[in-house]
Amino acid sequence: MRIICEENLNKKLLDLYHQLQTEHGTLKWWPADTPFEVALGAILTQATAWRNVVKAIDNLKAADTFTPEQIHAISQDELEQLLRPSGYFRMKTKKVRAFVEHIVERPMQVMFKQNVPELREELLSIYGVGPETADSIILYAAEKPSFVVDTYTYRLLSRLGWVEGNFHYARLRALFMDNLPHDVELFNEYHALIVRHGARVCQKTPECQACGLQASCDHFFNRI
Template identity: 50%
Template structure:
């Protein structure tokens, strides 16, 4: 499995070139993006983030100082804005109360324990936790998303019914725990599934075509 996963990453990298993901200026901006991107497309996150950035500095204190209603208005383009506003303010309050706003301190310590702490916070599921760990904290925690599931299923590496934990373990158990590798790999999977292995895949232009049993 290790060879298959590394080979997949290398083929995608050869096709798309070096990719590095998360477009954010600060680690806390990554956290905001990780909440905003839940159940929505990234272009909607960009719209919401642009409005938010114009209105306030992106700090936990500034998020808490906003009325919830105003925060909802600002992040409305991201969808589920009431839920997301509540989650962002709860996260910010926790960060301020428990770590004096020091995100690096909150995300330091043994990875499994830090991940468990994140997962106990309201609105933080496994994908959000892993995004925060990998992209805000530069910790080697593989991010799984719907694109990962789709691609690995089509390549015959998953049935598609596996849980998030099982899919994540596939990468965590077989790949070296390197932040750059995990960062690039996730970005490459996203690129592949956005551009080529779409819902209606463009197999004729796919770099994985020779190995793909699902060729459509």
């Protein structure tokens, strides 16, 4: 993946943020009550819609199995049944179990005392925690500035004409990390706005007629 527009990226990124805010308002993510619930959601949402994550989390709550210790204490089969609605439930059960085993030994509040690179490295060392999951946990659970990118981010920036080539997580994240102030609220809201825009407007088949970014979008001009 190559960054095409390298000039004034700081201003361009802030302009895009304000345009998305004008389109979608203030979102105030993440829909969870505790840092542990955020982390659990970040693992369970891999390759599935959020509504399926909610069903799995509701199952855990209904079974009174919602602390790391309680999840750690139940069997693999029991946990698989509770997580079944989240899709790929056998693999996700292994991932949740690996995460819980880690934080039973080393609680999240202890891990979260580290700076972002140290915390990121520790999270990435846990089975099932990839870069997007690690950054989601850092940003939305630890409330530290680590920008989260995903396929919505890639699709939007490639359609706008800012990047080309195949999706590359580290390069796309660096584009935001290197050109924006490291501000938790900004990162939190920016990622949420990109996801909202990708889910409702700049979808696989984009709804360009309903999009306020037309004037700055290569994809839109190439279509007309």
